[in-house]
Amino acid sequence: MSDRHVDQVADRVHTIVADIFDSLDRILGSVVACYRASGSFACADLAGVRPEIFACLSRAHDVVAGAGVIVAPGVLADRRRWLEWWQAPPEQDPIFLDVDLDPESLDFYDYTHAEWFAVPEHTRRRHIVGPYVDYGGTDTYMLTFTAPAEVNGRFLGVVGADVRAATFEALLLGVLAASPTTITLVNGEDRVVATNSPRLPAGSLLPQPAPHRLPLTGSPWSIVTTTGDRAISSL
The missing domain is CATH 3.30.450.20 (PAS domain)
Structure with missing residues (x-):
């Protein structure tokens, strides 16, 4: 990715x-x-x-x-x-x-x-x-x-x-809102930590396995991207 x-x-x-x-x-x-x-x-x-x-x-x-x-x-x-x-x-x-x-x-x-x-x-x-x-x-x-x-x-x-979780997501608003595609930070269970998609509230599970995934060193989290659901311009 x-x-x-x-x-x-x-x-x-x-x-x-x-x-x-x-x-x-x-x-x-x-x-x-x-x-x-x-x-x-x-x-x-x-x-x-x-x-x-x-x-x-x-x-x-x-x-x-x-x-x-x-x-x-x-x-x-x-x-x-x-x-x-x-x-x-x-x-x-x-x-x-x-x-x-x-x-x-x-x-x-x-x-x-x-x-x-x-x-x-x-x-x-x-x-x-x-x-x-x-x-x-x-x-x-x-x-x-x-x-x-x-x-x-x-x-x-x-x-x-x-x-x-809402505070953590707010700290990411600037970089998340700048993306034209959906970027979602998930934990090891594919539970949403933060995202720029209005369809994925924090704590919810990804509806399906993500094809694009970037594991983050130093944490149990990964970043996944999808193109079918455009990001909103602001959260």
Whole structure:
């Protein structure tokens, strides 16, 4: 696939993804520093990570809807499980996400089975999940970016950021609208991440396999193009 519009979309996607993971790397560095500085890593020590979490939410306020640290079971001395997760409502200070982490509760949130946690734990590599409906938080289509945190081979958990699918698509509007053909960014399940077609809302599945596909390095996504459905001039 050789098309300057496709190349422009690919470059823009790479830039956005890199910026998000750069912010996560700063949080990750703070987690590792706090862990190494603590004789017995406890929940209170995670307060030392909050400045980087808040900085991420502030720096990328128009992009990141939530960010934080999800700790692997057994890592903290005083808590079996913990989410140091903060959300960024428009024009408000960060709000702590309080979830039920009691295994005996009917509302127990066992995050260890979530793809955004389990895959980085297994692969020890960055991962992107979505779009998926975030029923537990915003009830909107969300993308979740996570990266593993580890020290000397010990898995501490993941650092992560939530980005609304609509926000991510909006960041691509300029390059998508410039294309005379339909360009669609899809995940590994052929679910739409972003597109310039009014017939393919974010989160929907491609109606049929795409003949032209460009895998993007550094993400689980691909760009597909079709000529039968012209792109709209603006979204």
